[in-house]
Amino acid sequence: MVMNIVITGASNGLGAALARLYARPGITLGLIGRDHARLDAVAAEARAAGALTVLGYIDVSDAATMKTWMQAFDLAAPIDLVIANAGISRGTSADGTPEGLDAVTEQIRVNLLGAANTIEPVMAAMRARRHGQIGLITSIAGFRGLPYSPGYCASKAGMRAYGEALRAALRPFGIAVSVVSPGFFETEMTNQFRGSKPFMISVGRAASITKRGLDARRSRIVYPQLLGLALRLADLIPAWLGDLILRNFRFHIAPR
Numbered sequence: 001m002v003m004n005i006v007i008t009g010a011s012n013g014l015g016a017a018l019a020r021l022y023a024r025p026g027i028t029l030g031l032i033g034r035d036h037a038r039l040d041a042v043a044a045e046a047r048a049a050g051a052l053t054v055l056g057y058i059d060v061s062d063a064a065t066m067k068t069w070m071q072a073f074d075l076a077a078p079i080d081l082v083i084a085n086a087g088i089s090r091g092t093s094a095d096g097t098p099e100g101l102d103a104v105t106e107q108i109r110v111n112l113l114g115a116a117n118t119i120e121p122v123m124a125a126m127r128a129r130r131h132g133q134i135g136l137i138t139s140i141a142g143f144r145g146l147p148y149s150p151g152y153c154a155s156k157a158g159m160r161a162y163g164e165a166l167r168a169a170l171r172p173f174g175i176a177v178s179v180v181s182p183g184f185f186e187t188e189m190t191n192q193f194r195g196s197k198p199f200m201i202s203v204g205r206a207a208s209i210t211k212r213g214l215d216a217r218r219s220r221i222v223y224p225q226l227l228g229l230a231l232r233l234a235d236l237i238p239a240w241l242g243d244l245i246l247r248n249f250r251f252h253i254a255p256r
């Protein structure tokens with residue numbers, strides 16, 4: 001039974017919605033984010049629902065602090081489920097100006113390395129217990145490079161490959177790994193997106209679908225299925241055709 005859960009990026013958006021869904025008596029929630037006020041507010045709601053909370057006001061890209069915090073949490077409350085959800089998105093500007101090296105580096109540091117900083121410190125203990133579950137919130141943008149968000153796509157494709165690799169490696173040790181690839185859901189992140197956001201759903205619905213998939217220990221959780229399929233197909237058709245189709249979408253990501 002899942003009792004002790006860590007969620008990164010729990011101060012806002014999907015992470016906060018997941019924290020609210022999991023919060024109930026008997027559950028200990030380790031909630032990580034940088035914004036103190038927002039994380040405190042989410043934790044207060046979780047406690048009101050009966051959960052115990054342990055807060056980490058941490059930047060997930062800080063490997064040393066993450067290691068210390070994750071291992072201390074795991075020692076006090078052996079982790080049943082860890083959800084690497086913290087993420088940022090940047091992108092090319094409306095006129096096609098590249099996002100720049102700093103933005104690419106930051107996304108890989110927070111999204112991809114942040115996930116590794118979350119998971120790696122507790123993997124050995126989970127393996128020793130032969131129990132646990134890991135969820136990685138990637139994106140359908142990890143299926144195929146998109147011209148308006150190269151750094152984001154790279155970070156999410158990296159997370160997806162990392163999660164798939166871990167799943168194969170950890171299953172013999174009783175650890176389930178779920179790679180979650182969502183399409184658009186409504187949060188502050190999507191408020192940055194300029195252009196059409198097909199099949200966008202509420203963050204509450206995204207959290208419910210994610211939790212249902214995690215409860216079932218599904219290997220891959222892709223939603224909406226149609227958009228996931230479209231992006232996977234875009235990767236299978238000839239590159240020139242995929243490029244042509246994707247270039248014609250008017251889409252860019254406004255700076256936050």
Ligand SMILES: NC(=O)c1ccc[n+]([C@@H]2O[C@H](COP(=O)([O-])OP(=O)(O)OC[C@H]3O[C@@H](n4cnc5c(N)ncnc54)[C@H](OP(=O)(O)O)[C@@H]3O)[C@@H](O)[C@H]2O)c1
Pocket residue numbers: 008009010011012013014015016032033034035036038058059060061085086087088089110137138139140181182183184185186187188189190
């Ligand atoms: N929204 C979408 O349509 C969509 C689609 C596909 C995938 N996703 C992915 O879903 C995840 C959640 O996105 P969201 O839409 O809920 O975004 P959001 O509303 O912007 O929330 C992002 C969360 O990540 C945390 N975070 C960001 N940088 C961090 C850092 N360096 N260290 C620790 N925490 C950090 C933020 O907390 P602090 O600011 O307090 O640190 C916040 O809690 C992300 O990985 C995103 O890439 C989103």
